[in-house]
Every structure is written in C-alpha cells, then in structure tokens.
Amino acid sequence: AIQMTQSPSSLSASVGDRVTITCRASQGIRNDLGWYQQKPGKAPKLLIYSASSLQSGVPSRFSGSGSGTDFTLTISTLQPEDFATYYCLQDYNYPRTFGQGTKVEIK
Amino acid sequence: EVQLVESGGGLVQPGGSLRLSCAASGFTFSSYWMSWVRQAPGKGLEWVANIKQDGSENYFVDSVKGRFTISRDNAKNSLYLQMNSLRAEDTAVYYCARDHRSGSLDYWGQGTLVTVSS
Numbered sequence: 001a002i003q004m005t006q007s008p009s010s011l012s013a014s015v016g017d018r019v020t021i022t023c024r025a026s027q028g029i030r031n032d033l034g035w036y037q038q039k040p041g042k043a044p045k046l047l048i049y050s051a052s053s054l055q056s057g058v059p060s061r062f063s064g065s066g067s068g069t070d071f072t073l074t075i076s077t078l079q080p081e082d083f084a085t086y087y088c089l090q091d092y093n094y095p096r097t098f099g100q101g102t103k104v105e106i107k
Numbered sequence: 108e109v110q111l112v113e114s115g116g117g118l119v120q121p122g123g124s125l126r127l128s129c130a131a132s133g134f135t136f137s138s139y140w141m142s143w144v145r146q147a148p149g150k151g152l153e154w155v156a157n158i159k160q161d162g163s164e165n166y167f168v169d170s171v172k173g174r175f176t177i178s179r180d181n182a183k184n185s186l187y188l189q190m191n192s193l194r195a196e197d198t199a200v201y202y203c204a205r206d207h208r209s210g211s212l213d214y215w216g217q218g219t220l221v222t223v224s225s
Binding site: 001032034036038042043044045046049050053055087089091092094095096097098099100101 | 209
C-alpha cells in the first residue's frame with residue numbers, strides 16, 4: 001500500500017497567518033490526491049481534489065499544488081473557522097490511504 | 108441536497124457481526140461509486156472499502172478483507188457494510204461517502220459508531 005506522510009503533525013498559527021501543510025507519497029501518484037478538513041465530532045469535508053482543484057463552495061484561501069510524490073495544501077490567510085485537522089488521501093490505487101493528519105491549532 | 112445517513116452501529120462482542128446501512132438522497136445514487144471510511148477514537152481516518160455503481164467491483168483495505176463485505180441496493184438508494192468476525196480494533200466511527208468523479212470523496216454522512224467490546 002502507498003504510504004502518505006504528512007508534515008507537520010501539528011502546528012500553531014495565528015489568524016491571518018499563511019499555513020502550509022505537506023503530504024509525501026511513498027511512490028508517484030500523478031495528481032490523484034485530495035485534501036480534507038475535519039472539525040471535532042464532524043465528518044470530513046473535501047477541500048481540494050486532483051491535487052489542485054478547489055471543491056465547489058470552498059473558500060479561495062485554500063489552494064493545493066503538487067504532482068508525483070510531493071503535495072502541498074496552503075491556507076493563504078488563516079481564519080478562525082480554519083482551526084481543524086487536515087488530511088490528504090491518495091486515490092491513485094487501492095487501498096486508498098490517508099495521511100496521518102495535521103492539526104492546526106490557535107497560537 | 109445530497110444527504111448520506113448511516114445507521115446500524117452499536118455495541119458488539121468480539122467475534123460478532125454487524126451490518127451498517129447508508130441511506131442516500133439528493134443525487135442519482137446508481138451513478139456513483141460509494142465508499143466506507145472509519146475513524147477509531149482519537150485517531151486518523153482509514154479508508155475501508157468501496158463499490159462500483161452496479162456493484163460488480165469492490166475493493167477493501169487489507170485489514171478487513173475476508174471479514175467485511177460491501178453491497179448496495181440501487182432501487183433503495185442504500186449502501187451496506189456487513190462486518191463479521193469483529194475485533195476490538197474495528198471500533199470506530201464509520202462514515203459512508205460518495206466518490207467524486209476525480210476519485211476524491213465529496214459528500215460524507217455523519218457517521219455511526221461501532222464499538223467492539225466484551
């Protein structure tokens with residue numbers, strides 16, 4: 001199975017900060033990657049699909065980039081509602097695999 | 108509005124069985140792959156299985172192969188996960204999710220908790 005390694009596992013940031021989360025695949029996955037946001041007690045929410053496409057209804061401060069093995073999720077200007085845990089998921093092959101998550105906390 | 112509503116979770120003893128259901132509405136259910144994803148308490152997300160539109164193809168994570176089966180009833184707009192030989196490590200919230208055309212999971216249910224304990 002493809003291993004997805006996210007970094008950092010957690011970070012502290014302030015409202016207005018630019019935040020970058022990375023995800024590295026153990027082998028090339030083209031651009032078959034999505035990013036998800038999860039708040040406590042809630043279901044995950046799709047933010048980005050195909051590595052860089054913004055899901056409908058998601059604010060434009062979220063962006064994704066990358067291809068092959070290295071991917072990035074960027075929040076350009078962190079808002080209070082963005083404090084959550086973020087996951088990447090590869091959909092290149094089976095079994096699909098998630099990264100371990102990155103918790104974004106208030107500084 | 109797309110809605111996915113899971114049911115069937117509960118407390119079950121190790122070695123027992125449980126069947127989860129997911130009722131879909133607000134979209135043409137028969138046109139989409141569907142997935143199950145789980146999350147153990149305090150842990151990250153784990154993709155479990157998915158099934159093709161007509162039920163002819165499915166895939167599983169290794170840890171549940173041979174114990175879990177996935178099925179669907181397009182006439183009832185419903186997805187199922189039959190879980191047998193349950194283990195303590197299967198304890199989790201189980202989510203059903205719709206597969207976006209890209210392969211990502213674009214809509215999720217609220218989840219149903221499965222607890223495997225004696």
